[in-house]
Amino acid sequence: MSTTESHVHGIGQSIKRKEDDRFIRGKGTYVDDISLPGMLHMAILRSPLAHAKLVSIDTTAAAALDGVVAVITGADLAAHNLAWMPTLSGDTQAVFVTDKVRFQGQEVAAVVAESAYVAYDALDLIEVEYDPLDVIVDPRKALEAGAPLIRDEKEDQTDNRCYHWESGDKGATDAAFAKAAVVVSLDTHYPRCHPAPLETCGIVADVNPATGKATLHLTSQAPHAHRTLFAIVAGLPEQNIQIKTPDIGGGFGNKVPIYPGYVAATAASLLIGRPVKWIESRSENLISTGFARDFHMSGDLALDNDGKMLALRVKLVSDNGAFFADAQPTKFRAGLFHIVTGSYDMPVAHIEADGAYTNKAPGGVAYRCSFRVTEASYLIERLVQNAAYELGTDPAALRFKNFIKPEQFPYKSATGFEYDSGDYPRALELALEQLGYNQLRQEQKKLREEGKLLGIGIASFTEVVGAGKSKEYDIAGLKMFDSAELRVHPTGKAILKIGVQTQGQGHETTFAQIVASELGIPSEDVVVQYGDTDNVPYGLGTYASRSTPVAGAATAVIARKLREKGRTLAAHLLEVSEEDLEWETDHFSVKGAPDKKVSIQDVAFAAYTNMPDGMEPGLEGVHYYDPPNMTYPFGSYLVAVEVDEGTGEWKVRRMVAVDDCGVRINPMIVEGQIHGGLTEGYAIAAMQLIDFDEEGNCIGGNFTDYLIPTAWETPHFETHETVTPSPHHPIGAKGVGESATVGSPAAYVNAVVDAVRHLGVTNIDMPVTSAKVWQAIQDAKT
Amino acid sequence: MDINVTVNSKPTSADVEPRRLLVHWLRDDLRLTATHVGCDTTSCGACTVLVDGTPIKSCTLLAVQANGREVTTVEGLATNGQLHPIQAAFKEEHGLQCGFCTPGMMMVTAALLEKNEDPSEEDIRWAISGNICRCTGYQNIVKSVELAAGQIKAERADATTA
Numbered sequence: 005m006s007t008t009e010s011h012v013h014g015i016g017q018s019i020k021r022k023e024d025d026r027f028i029r030g031k032g033t034y035v036d037d038i039s040l041p042g043m044l045h046m047a048i049l050r051s052p053l054a055h056a057k058l059v060s061i062d063t064t065a066a067a068a069l070d071g072v073v074a075v076i077t078g079a080d081l082a083a084h085n086l087a088w089m090p091t092l093s094g095d096t097q098a099v100f101v102t103d104k105v106r107f108q109g110q111e112v113a114a115v116v117a118e119s120a121y122v123a124y125d126a127l128d129l130i131e132v133e134y135d136p137l138d139v140i141v142d143p144r145k146a147l148e149a150g151a152p153l154i155r156d157e158k159e160d161q162t163d164n165r166c167y168h169w170e171s172g173d174k175g176a177t178d179a180a181f182a183k184a185a186v187v188v189s190l191d192t193h194y195p196r197c198h199p200a201p202l203e204t205c206g207i208v209a210d211v212n213p214a215t216g217k218a219t220l221h222l223t224s225q226a227p228h229a230h231r232t233l234f235a236i237v238a239g240l241p242e243q244n245i246q247i248k249t250p251d252i253g254g255g256f257g258n259k260v261p262i263y264p265g266y267v268a269a270t271a272a273s274l275l276i277g278r279p280v281k282w283i284e285s286r287s288e289n290l291i292s293t294g295f296a297r298d299f300h301m302s303g304d305l306a307l308d309n310d311g312k313m314l315a316l317r318v319k320l321v322s323d324n325g326a327f328f329a330d331a332q333p334t335k336f337r338a339g340l341f342h343i344v345t346g347s348y349d350m351p352v353a354h355i356e357a358d359g360a361y362t363n364k365a366p367g368g369v370a371y372r373c374s375f376r377v378t379e380a381s382y383l384i385e386r387l388v389q390n391a392a393y394e395l396g397t398d399p400a401a402l403r404f405k406n407f408i409k410p411e412q413f414p415y416k417s418a419t420g421f422e423y424d425s426g427d428y429p430r431a432l433e434l435a436l437e438q439l440g441y442n443q444l445r446q447e448q449k450k451l452r453e454e455g456k457l458l459g460i461g462i463a464s465f466t467e468v469v470g471a472g473k474s475k476e477y478d479i480a481g482l483k484m485f486d487s488a489e490l491r492v493h494p495t496g497k498a499i500l501k502i503g504v505q506t507q508g509q510g511h512e513t514t515f516a517q518i519v520a521s522e523l524g525i526p527s528e529d530v531v532v533q534y535g536d537t538d539n540v541p542y543g544l545g546t547y548a549s550r551s552t553p554v555a556g557a558a559t560a561v562i563a564r565k566l567r568e569k570g571r572t573l574a575a576h577l578l579e580v581s582e583e584d585l586e587w588e589t590d591h592f593s594v595k596g597a598p599d600k601k602v603s604i605q606d607v608a609f610a611a612y613t614n615m616p617d618g619m620e621p622g623l624e625g626v627h628y629y630d631p632p633n634m635t636y637p638f639g640s641y642l643v644a645v646e647v648d649e650g651t652g653e654w655k656v657r658r659m660v661a662v663d664d665c666g667v668r669i670n671p672m673i674v675e676g677q678i679h680g681g682l683t684e685g686y687a688i689a690a691m692q693l694i695d696f697d698e699e700g701n702c703i704g705g706n707f708t709d710y711l712i713p714t715a716w717e718t719p720h721f722e723t724h725e726t727v728t729p730s731p732h733h734p735i736g737a738k739g740v741g742e743s744a745t746v747g748s749p750a751a752y753v754n755a756v757v758d759a760v761r762h763l764g765v766t767n768i769d770m771p772v773t774s775a776k777v778w779q780a781i782q783d784a785k786t
Numbered sequence: 787m788d789i790n791v792t793v794n795s796k797p798t799s800a801d802v803e804p805r806r807l808l809v810h811w812l813r814d815d816l817r818l819t820a821t822h823v824g825c826d827t828t829s830c831g832a833c834t835v836l837v838d839g840t841p842i843k844s845c846t847l848l849a850v851q852a853n854g855r856e857v858t859t860v861e862g863l864a865t866n867g868q869l870h871p872i873q874a875a876f877k878e879e880h881g882l883q884c885g886f887c888t889p890g891m892m893m894v895t896a897a898l899l900e901k902n903e904d905p906s907e908e909d910i911r912w913a914i915s916g917n918i919c920r921c922t923g924y925q926n927i928v929k930s931v932e933l934a935a936g937q938i939k940a941e942r943a944d945a946t947t948a
């Protein structure tokens with residue numbers, strides 16, 4: 005019996021999700037659903053200005069309002085040494101302003117009151133005097149000499165540079181460019197956007213004055229890492245901090261950092277001795293918490309006359325906002341951007357990145373992306389498309405010519421990655437076939453003659469996900485491994501505890517399926533637990549598509565270890581030697597005598613009731629998995645769009661996605677992840693934008709300005725798959741949560757540009773609004 | 787102010803502050819936390835409930851405006867512990883991921899299927915276009931609504947022939 009048909013409902017089966025039973029009944033427990041006896045409510049006062057000296061704060065009237073329990077300012081926090089906190093990128097960030105405001109929406113003070121309504125009323129009574137300073141919102145201007153210094157509190161900081169980082173070989177790259185027949189360039193801004201999970205961030209902080217135990221119910225994608233950081237920031241003993249992450253209403257990277265509100269609510273609970281709830285409003289979420297992207301990129305691609313790629317050069321300036329709070333591995337200041345050579349056999353490459361402080365919100369989170377892989381993928385896929393135009397070749401043909409070939413894996417990239425496996429031509433071939441590419445190209449030609457615009461965009465992305473290995477990858481010093489603890493009970497049912505955190509990905513189902521396949525316990529008999537630091541083993545959390553690659557591997561390994569112990573028990577029960585046994589789906593049987601068998605349930609019972617002499621009782625274990633390498637999911641996305649020349653409006657006619665994420669644990673869930681990612685890719689390409697005016701006012705601070713596609717705009721997706729297992733992952737899985745957000749924006753933009761390039765348009769930066777398309781056409785005409 | 791509202795078929799009286807939003811009354815006072823809050827500009831629909839059968843964003847209605855009316859939330863969808871066909875369909879078609887938008891989506895679906903027992907994909911996409919989902923890309927939500935529609939229609943047909 006193959007695993008896919010197996011009654012244990014393991015890997016490869018689209019079983020329905022366990023978590024849904026509570027969600028469809030409205031019985032999920034999100035942080036805002038938690039209400040504790042005596043609980044107070046906190047609201048935060050934020051700065052209306054982007055850059056200003058704090059002259060004075062008067063909280064008298066607010067404190068006097070009926071129902072107000074406390075008003076907290078930066079000075080109060082400073083008195084407890086809590087005015088500043090470390091960021092995930094080794095910088096510091098103000099919890100509340102003490103000296104000056106550095107971005108609009110920055111936290112200035114908080115009110116703690118008996119009800120949320122009263123807390124908000126009291127905010128209006130706080131009087132703050134500001135002294136405005138010059139504002140910088142453009143990172144390139146921020147890096148110019150004489151720009152107003154944003155981080156004046158930092159010793160040795162004399163300008164607005166927050167990092168300089170290089171990757172690759174500059175000398176060899178320059179030499180390759182000198183010899184190149186063709187050089188194609190693209191200057192583009194990957195604009196600032198925001199993950200905007202439907203649930204905003206929040207906390208219920210419950211510090212027990214009698215025991216000193218701090219129970220923090222937190223919207224956290226990384227509960228253990230947050231506990232450690234809380235211990236460091238607040239000086240609380242780590243064993244007294246319990247982070248409980250209940251159901252999470254989407255994360256997408258936004259719930260990776262620690263926010264000032266969390267710290268303030270915890271401090272308030274500690275000082276007042278009652279639980280304190282703080283739930284962000286949508287506009288607070290959009291203006292102050294982890295944004296994404298904001299990379300200004302210049303890419304040059306060198307090719308020979310035949311279209312063979314010779315070298316890639318990228319210079320980029322990242323806008324990191326007022327504090328360098330990117331969530332990414334310590335060594336890599338621009339994340340994993342150096343995956344920018346993408347799916348191509350690129351002999352040499354060089355990347356130079358400079359980060360700038362600006363008067364904008366900090367964050368730089370990996371929004372459904374493995375640390376800046378999205379920006380990299382976008383740049384290379386746009387460049388390749390332009391190179392095809394320049395050479396007069398078909399964009400698909402140019403890709404086939406330059407793809408890393410299946411036999412080249414494991415492939416060492418020019419910037420030092422070791423790609424684990426891939427079959428790029430197969431994925432693109434399948435996508436072309438499904439779209440009917442050749443016919444569509446002909447139709448495009450015909451329509452053009454009739455004055456109608458049809459465009460086809462391709463993106464053949466390669467991602468890198470599943471960090472670590474721990475030697476190279478850490479977050480704020482914490483090595484990037486992950487864990488799984490499996491407890492098999494005497495009756496053969498099990499609990500799996502994992503260090504990663506679901507935010508909708510369906511871990512309760514898929515991780516049980518891994519156990520089912522590895523240990524033969526039906527997935528319905530396996531309860532998956534996570535999100536409680538008192539209960540589950542240490543892990544780094546869920547982001548950068550690392551759950552399946554790392555914690556999934558840990559789960560497979562621990563299940564296999566228990567199965568090996570089970571073999572000894574089975575031999576004891578059947579009175580044969582271990583070598584005489586074989587494992588099949590859910591039981592051990594004697595080789596050549598398949599009727600002599602014991603089920604995993606029998607084995608589990610024996611582990612507690614009838615173990616051989618000298619054997620350690622029980623069937624439980626924990627494994628910490630340190631991945632030997634990352635995984636490299638890939639795929640090809642094709643988009644066909646129709647553009648209205650008169651209005652610039654564009655509409656997706658077809659969207660064909662071929663994804664290869666290795667072995668699929670639950671195909672239904674994988675497909676759902678891809679739909680979600682393709683939608684966010686479309687959203688970024690078409691509308692999502694966090695913009696700022698010259699004074700640093702955030703434009704995009706609510707859902708009427710920050711546009712999110714509804715069911716009405718969102719295209720219909722046609723999804724397909726190829727399967728190239730990861731050779732180093734125990735079950736061959738690669739991770740999929742982010743592929744589509746990483747890969748698809750370039751496909752949409754390439755499609756629109758493809759529709760209008762014969763009119764002279766070479767680039768349109770995201771978000772590709774109708775107004776921009778129309779303008780680009782007008783500019784090209786003149 | 788005193789109000790009398792039928793919440794999920796149960797007559798409920800309360801004394802509420804006139805400015806209290808319906809969603810806060812439901813969530814915080816009645817502890818019916820299925821209804822969520824996802825925005826502050828009436829944009830996301832996570833808070834959708836039925837007021838006299840019409841889908842309403844409960845973040846934009848005062849509790850006092852519900853006086854004398856009938857409010858239905860997701861907690862009122864299942865009958866006698868039996869899942870409503872819409873609930874079953876969302877699970878069956880993987881119409882939810884994080885679940886945060888789901889209650890609102892199911893309530894607009896309930897209202898749609900009440901008016902239109904055989905909606906086209908376009909009808910469905912239009913009907914749910916006041917509700918944002920950040921996870922699913924809507925495609926499986928559309929499929930869930932289609933499945934629920936078929937189920938309800940079949941049940942009705944059974945009921946009339948029986």
Ligand code: FES
Pocket residue numbers: 822823824825826827828829830831832833834843844845846
């Ligand atoms: S919370 Fe009511 S529409 Fe968003």
Ligand code: FES
Pocket residue numbers: 202253254508881882883884885886887888918919920921922
């Ligand atoms: S399922 Fe997460 S917002 Fe819809």
